[in-house]
Amino acid sequence: MAEKRLLPQASPIVGEIEVPGDKSISHRAVIFGSLAKGQTKIRHFLDGEDCLRTIDAFRELGVDIERDGETILINSDGPSSFKEPKNPLYFGNSGTTARLLIGLFAGLPLFTTISGDASLSGRPMDRVILPLSKMNAKIYGRENARLLPLAIVGQDLKAIEYKLPVKSAQVKSALLLAGLFAEGETKITELTQTRNHTETMLEAFGVNLHVEGNTIRMEGKQNLKATDVYVPGDISSAAFFLAGAAAKQNSSLLLKNVGLNPTRTGIVDVLIKMGADLEISHQQKVGGEVFGDILIKSAPLSGIEISGDIIPRLIDEIPIIALLATQAEGRTIIKDAEELRVKETDRIAAVVELLTTLGANIKATDDGMIIEGKTPLTGGKISAYHDHRMAMMGAIASLFSDEEIIIDDVSSIAISYPRFFDDLKIVTSNE
Ligand SMILES: O=C(O)C1=C[C@@H](OP(=O)(O)O)[C@@H](O)[C@H](O)C1
């Protein structure tokens, strides 16, 4: 347990930082780099615990993966060279590793078993296993293959047409990974477009797929061609500093090289709608992913409604948006976000409990929350529920509190942003 005491933070957020690489893109770069024959170099890889689990998994399959800080070098002979892992694979806290690799392993001629930590062992896996079963996958696990640990007996798969009942990029990606090894054309239709890094990176690795509206079609049995990947900064990590700077008086912060894939920029839209002073510059595109610099300055903020199709574009940012809403004038309503209940923790209950302890006026609803601002925050002892996004939100709350905040355990932050406190120090010691 790493308890953290945060003193009230009087100084504004000033300066310039570059947040670590995007978690979703880092996972996918390791997966596709391992599937492609040849050498793949990944730059600005996120060396967070979740992405290291994905590397460990492919090393267990015999792939040669070297890591030098944020640079990864993969030398692979392709999936036909994968060895059956001798030991169960442990995915820690990482939902993305679990769901994507269940899809991949379903169609490989291997027997694999996977497990995770207490949080991951409680998260639903049937959302990937049900459609995979329609493809002929054989997956066994607790509660009728709903929960980890799971055993996967790889099979010859047949492609399916599937309408996703949940708005989940992890499920979509699991089915595309299975579809790569299936006979025939996989056709997936989403209710709302979710993050499209899998589709974008598959194309960068030479896979032919067709995207039309919310439908993706892909022929199976395609080979991937090795290519180098640059991972832009993670907008979900940048969100903590964007929110802090938007609401903390006299702030001015430049965030360099942040991923701006439109399926991820819901937080930018929300900040602008709430009244933030935000400017994007130096936009570029590498490997199909857009990134650029974001300059944000504090401004008076007002509450808004956040619901519908924007939710998947900011799903991981909702804890920090809730904190932001406590510092905005008026009411903020967040709806259609029931997915939060099955993240690392129930993020609706956890956010409401944490912010209530700090004196916010916030109520949970079935699919979101209602926040009345603007409220000065108090101090107190809060639990982060071993959830990285909760811990970082609790730390940013110290900017708006006039008393000490004690977070029970901040070790989870290493999952997605190991140097978070260093960056926080850089931008708050500029007076
Ligand atoms: O595909 C991905 O990389 C992710 C998809 C989202 O999960 P869902 O697919 O469950 O919505 C997101 O919350 C998670 O942090 C990463």
Ligand SMILES: C=C(OP(=O)(O)O)C(=O)O
């Ligand atoms: C939900 C998250 O990740 P995962 O599903 O990969 O555990 C997250 O990073 O907020």
